[in-house]
Structure formats: C-alpha cells, structure tokens
Amino acid sequence: MRKMLTIISNVLRGSASRNGAELVSESSTLRAVLQLLAVQSEYANLTAPHDHDPDPLSRLKDAQPHSPLASPPLTQIPPAEYKDLGHTNSGQALGHLGPHNRPLTDVVSSEAIAQKESYVEPLMTSGSSISEEINVVPPLTERVSEKEKPIFEKIISPVIDVSPSPVLITVKLPNPAASPAQLSPAVANSSSSVTSTDPHCPPPAESLLGLDNSFPEITHSLAGETPFPEPQLAGARVVVSARTYADFTPQASFDIKKCDVHKLEEGPPLQAVLTREEGLQYYRTMQTIRRMELKADQLYKQKIIRGFCHLYDGQEACAVGIEAGINLSDHLITAYRAHGYTLTRGGTVREIMAELTGRRGGIAKGKGGSMHMYTKHFYGGNGIVGAQVPLGAGVALACKYLGKNELCVCLYGDGAANQGQIFETYNMASLWKLPCIFICENNKYGMGTSVERAAASTDYYKRGDFIPGLRVDGMDVLCVREATKLAAEHCRSGKGPILMELQTYRYHGHSMSDPGISYRTRDEIQEVRSKSDPISMLKDRMLSNNMASVEELKEIDVEVRKEIEDAAQFATTDPEPPLDDLCNHIFYNDPPMEVRGTNPWTKLKSIS
Template sequence: MASILRSRLASRRLVQQYQPLLRRGVQTTADTTQLASAPSDPNSQPFTLKLHEDSFQAYLCDKPELEVQMTKGELLQMYREMQTMRRMEMAADALYKAKMIRGFCHLAIGQEAVSVGMEHGIEKDDRVITGYRCHPFAVLRGGTIEGVIAELLGRTGGMSSGKGGSMHIFTPSFFGGNGIVGAQVPVGAGAAFAQMYRGEKNCTFAMYGDGASNQGQVFEAFNMAKLWNLPCIFVCENNKYGMGTPAERSSSNTQYFTRGDKIPGIQVNGMDIIAAKQAVQYARKWAVDDQKGPLLLEFVTYRYGGHSMSDPGTTYRTREEVQRMRSTQDPIRGLQRYLEEWGVASEQELKSLDKAAKAEVDAAVEKAKASAEPVAKDLWTDIYYKGTEPSSMRGREREEVHNY
C-alpha cells in the first residue's frame, strides 16, 4: 500500500508541475523568431537567433533551448527547399485536376516547415516513415521531383515504377508513405528496434497525423518502444483537421504530445521552420546521444487543402479561415520575412530563388510526362526481391512466363 501511495503522490506532483504549461498552448505564428546576433559573411558563419518563448511546450521533460545557431547558407537552402516542395505539390494539384493523376492524392501544402525542418535536423542514415501525405519527405530523403511526379502519373519513371501512386514511395532511408491509417507507426518502432539491435547511432522518426492518433496500433507501438527504450521519435503532424474532421470531434485529448503515458513529449510551432529544426535536433539528441528512449513530437501545423484531392476542405472549415492562415501564418512567408529583415537576402534575390524553384519543378513535370506508361509485362515485376522469384506464379498464362 505504501508503494502505491508513493506512486500516486509522484504522479500527482508531475501533473501539478506540468499543468501550467499544458494550459498555455504553443503559438503558431511563422515569423516571431528574433535576431540575437547579426549575421556575417561568409554564408557558413553561424549567428544566433532567439525563438519565441511559446515555440515549445513540454510534458515530462525540459523544453528545447530557445537560442539557435544558424547560417545564411542554411536559411537560404531551407527557403529554396520549402518553395520547391510547395511548387511540386501545386503541380500535383494541377495534374490531378487535369485528370492526369488518378486515384488518391494527399497534398501537404502549408506544412512545408515540418518536412524541410525535419530534414535539416536529422542525419543521412536516420530513418523516416509516414502516412500518405508523403511527397516532400520522399524527395528530401534522396528521391527526385521527377520520380515523385512520374509515380503520381503512373509512369515507369516513378520512384515505385508507377505502381505505388501517391501513397507508396520509398528510398533507402525513407520507409514510405503508407496507406493504412496509423499502420506505419509500429513499423517505425520496428525500424528503431533494428537500429538498436545493430548498434547503429541513429533513430527513426515515425510520423502520423492527428487523425491517426486514436488508432490502437499507435498506442501499442508507444508501449513497446517505452518497454524496450527504443530510439524512436513518434511525430504527430497536427494539421487541425485529421481525416477531414476537426480534432475535438474525434479526440478527447487534443494535446497529442501528452498522449504517450510515460513517454515525454514536446509540442512544437510547426509553422516556424527554425523551431521545427530545433525540436528535431533536440529529439535526435534525446534518443541517440543521450539514449533516453522514445519521445513524442507534436507539430502544430496547418494544411491549406482538404484531406485529399477529393475533399474540398470547406465543409468543416471556412474559406476565410484558410485564407487567414495563408496570409498571416504561412511558413514560407515567415521565413521570407526573416531573410529580408535580417539582411540575409534581398527581395530580388528571393524572387530569383522562387523562379529557380518553379523552373526546376516545371522541368521535372515535363520529364515525368514523357516517361513511358507501364506495359503488361511490368505488372509481374517487383513482386519478389530480385533473386527470390518462384519458377511459376498463380494467375499467369504459360506464354507470359518469359516476360518475368
């Protein structure tokens, strides 16, 4: 009885300690980071920035540091990459509306600070796995824009040879978009287990949306990761309307960073790319360098489109709300303001980067369109790993065997 009483008292003290933080909530303005020391040449010379005090909220752990070291070169690279990812998603939007992309297509326009910020906070051999809003991650983790667009078009030049479509794109360090809601989370925990088993100094970021947060396998993965102290970072992209439903209608607790029970969590301003990068670096240090086991990250972000291209996105929110977010909290505009105010780049220089991003995407789209469509024999490839194919396969005609 005494041990039970001590445990209850300890839990109560933890709740009392962190409750004031949980009431405040993270802010999501894209341009509240302040310059702490003036940037200097060359582009590789670090300078200091100070994030807004409400960029993070913490549960059962400390917040990431608010002072951040950045360079001119990295800020410009992040701006270029965010613009490029948005241009790619806009191209996919246009191709879908032109009926060149069929089936499902889930875009991440508005959430670029999460994907690009994450890429700048992790290492090459870390692993990322996510759901079906996956196109930017596929490119940033070693793929190509042409490969993504060709995949969406169902062409052989696609990253999955035109067979996976919008949801199933992979690279050696990106374990894909996955179509079953929440199913990628235990797979991510398994990838982290493999890293620990092999003694690798890396971690896995298992991503899911607020709409997938209530799936049973998500909580099962939390439990196993904590039991085994896996180097797994569970990342909730809270874009406010998971599966086309306002969060408060589907979740009794919408503070997703607190839902790991004994797993600590950080809530992050997902509209400020500098805050996103800082949070990811904190998480990686937690899991890899400090070997503290799993951690939950919740990026509070926003998508401008509906749940998918078949969803207009205006039945559960107003057009005025979306327009307000675009005009006041856009992550690309926020970074643009930083770059101009801090003297990192002029308006004209940024316009040149915008034009370069557009030209890169336009060229990739044309190459993807020119890629061949799969022919009948291609349907029988990529079913088995090369060298393990059986001598026969059910459902095939005798004359088709030589095409295998």
C-alpha cells in the same frame, strides 16, 4: 552671365574695329573690367547668399593674377543648392530627389553656368556601376580668333582664370544586374533607403532608381568626406558614388516559440542559429515542395493524375525542419501525405511527378502512385491509417539490434493518433527503449473533422503518458529543427522513445476529393496563410537580417518554377510501365528459394 558675355563681345568688336593695330584704351579697359567685376559680384551673391561682399575691388586687390576669386566653400551653400544631382541636359532625371528641381549646373560651379553649353557623354565602365561624365565645352579663350586672343587675355586674365580644365561630374549607380552577393540590407527589406554622409543634405523621399524600391541604398559621398575646395570658375569636381556594400550576414540568431514539454526537465532552446547557406537551402526546399504540390493539384484537375492524392502544402516546415534535425543515415516512415518527405529523403521532383502520373520514370517505377514512394532509408507513405507506426518501431528495433547509432522517425496525423495500434506501439517502444521519435503532425483536421470533435484530449504530445513529449510550432522551420535535434539526442543517448506534436496546417483539403471548405471557412485558411506561412516566415527573417536579397530569393523562385515545369513535362510524356513488369520488384532481392505464386504472370505482354 549674359551681361558679362555682352561686355566681352563689345570690347572685342571695339578692338576689331581698329583693325587690331591698337589695344583698347586704358579707360575703356578699366570700364570693362569694372563692369565684369560688378556682374561677377552679382553672380557670386546669387550662388552664395550667405557671403555678401559689398566691395568687389577689395577682393580684386587680394586676388593674385591668374587665380580664381575667393568664393564660399560649397559646403556653406544651403542644401537646396546642391541636393538635386539626378538631372541631365536631356531633361531626364535618374530619380526624384526632393522638392527642389534644380539642374546639375546649379550644383557644380560657376563656370559651368558661365560657359552655358554642356553635353552628356555616358560611359559604360567595368564593374557594377554606370558613370556619366558631363563635360563642359572649352572655355572662352578657345572660341576666339588668334588675333583677338591677346586683347581678350589682357582684359580677362587679371579677373578670371581661363585655364581649360573641364567640369567632371561622376554619378555611380548600382548595376541592377549585379550578383546577389553584392546587394545590401536595403534590398533585403524590399525598400531603398537613401542616406547621406553630408549633414546638410537631407535624405530624398524616394529611390534614386525611381519607383522600384528593390535596389540597394545609395550613399552620397562628398569627395571622400573631405571639405570641398572653394569653387573655381575654371573647374570643379563633384562626385556622387555608390556605397561599398558589405557581404551578407553569414549567420544570425532568432527567437523561437517556447515548446510545451511533458516529462522533460527542459525543452529546446529559445533561440536558433541560422546560417545563410542553411536559410537558402531551407527556402529552396520548401518552395520546391509548395510548387510541386500546386502543380500536382493542377494535373489532378486535368485528370492526368488519378486515384488518391494527398497534398502537403502548408506543412513544408515540418518535413524540412525534421530533415535538418536528423541525419540522412537515420530512417523515416510516414503516412499517405508523403510527397514532401520523398523529396527531403533524396527523391527528385521529376521522379515524384512521374510517379504521380504512373510513368516508368517514377520513383517506384510508376507502380506505387501518390501513397507509395520509397527511397533509401525512407519506407514510404502507407495507405492504412496508422499502420506505419508499428512498422517504424520495427525499424527502430533493427537499429538497436544491429548496434547502429541510428534512429527511426515515425510520422502520423491527428486522425491516426486515436488508433489503438499506436498505443500498443508506445508500450513496446518504451519497454524496449527503442530509438524512435513518434511525431504527430496535427494539422487541426482529420479527413473532415476538427480535432476537438474527434479527440477527448487534444494534447497529443502527452498521449504517450510514460513517454516524454514536446509540443512544437510546426509552422516555424527553426522551431521544428531545434525540437528534432533535442529528440534525436534523447534517442541516441539510450533513453528510449520520445513523442513530438507539430502544430501545423494544410491549405488543401484532406485529399483531392475534399474541397476543404465544408468544415472550415476560407477566411480561416487565408488568416493562417497571412500570419503563419512557413515560407514567408523564413523569407522575412532572412531579408530583415541581411542574409539574402529580394533578387536572390526571386531567382530561386524562378529556378524552382522551371524545375517543376520540366518535371511536369517529363511526367506527361514518359511512357507507362509495360504489363510484363507487373510482378517485378516484389522483393528487394531474389528470394533464396522459389516462392509459390510470386511469378505466374511474367509471360503476359502489353498490347498497348
């Protein structure tokens, strides 16, 4: 192209030396035209190696005045000629797109190279994309003087169309700050797969946005999948646009582990349907329980939380799955590992954390602590091993006596499963056909003893003997939900109680005084965390089925952490309850008569 510009410059200087009075002689003009055609033919061969034209004059005969020379379509150019679309004249690339690092001007059209000079002008557009327009400087006719223009046009016009249409390249990239609902399955898979609608363009090796593979996939669209016009020296258009992403999958079906059954004709279904809204809700609740328990561990080690404290991290799928299978109008009672159920039953993180630290804003006014939290239709954690089971049977008896279509869920651990009062409760509930779901949370260890060393039979779902039973994967929230739905339907239909065993795992020790590694290994804990973690299992399902994006779940994590930190701040600054409040809230309401010994210390005042 430098040769062409040199020839044109020589012709102009030759014409100017004759003071512009005469035009260049016909022989000089013909020689200049022939040289230009030769240079043009050489350049055409460089840009289109599959189209060899030995006779440039034959092409000139067929060409009409002020029309571009015939050139091969851009789609016939080998892939290496146009698959790198990420570079600008500043030397910076949007991303590595393959082994060939050719500049943008190699891709566009011949006039972009012929005119040599270009500049990049980034334009911020509305919407979720960024456009960069690369405008070529005005053509040669605008850079010659008025005197020289007639001479220049007489020589050049029959050969090259010098119309001033610019070259426009629009590159649209997804906005990293786009709303989560606009992101794609590639985000859900934490990887960016770049595809192309052009069969000649192989997919690049990495993301257009560099090493961060958390952005959506990007599709190259060649002019709306229509063939490109033949490249013109005066103007061409190449468009690389972002794919239009579909909405997230509203719901999906997942295979779940088969439950073992006892005295039941069939167990829960082997597939569970999960909607996007349910998945996000389950994920948020489980993350909240996990972070809340980790913060409680931290505060306990700082001696801000004192006394008994039993953490629930690792068992989140049990609480969330059970809650998803029953109604808020149903009743629930559990043992001392109660923080998660307090949250699912309607308590707030702030109330739970303040109760752990014994503050006035706690869910039990700061007087219950870790093992004694209560909400509506939730009768707490209970400190006596197994004592909550007969209490729950009493609640179920009240539901039946009052004729309400409600039930009671009684939870206990594998250690409490050997208590005699539990077997007595089985017998009464079966005789009276109470709407009661007995649930044994089998986390493999009692206070410090494995289930194999504590029980002759570890099939806890069969312990009811005459009561039907289910053994469920307690690390899968969907499996727990489906089993709970079946159990609830069994109770509501008047068939009496049912027993469920949830096989789960606790990451912490039995309580804060138990390091949890004297009777089990760290490798065992780590293996469960890596293979069966309930939060990771739900997250992988949602991402792999385009039900959420990585950014969306990360945003939930950030919100949960902030909520936990705010609650911890409140739990350490809220005042303690006054001493004269000690005897209040003993009864749910005022007793109908004076009860001796219930109100003797009301005159005591706190001096602190």
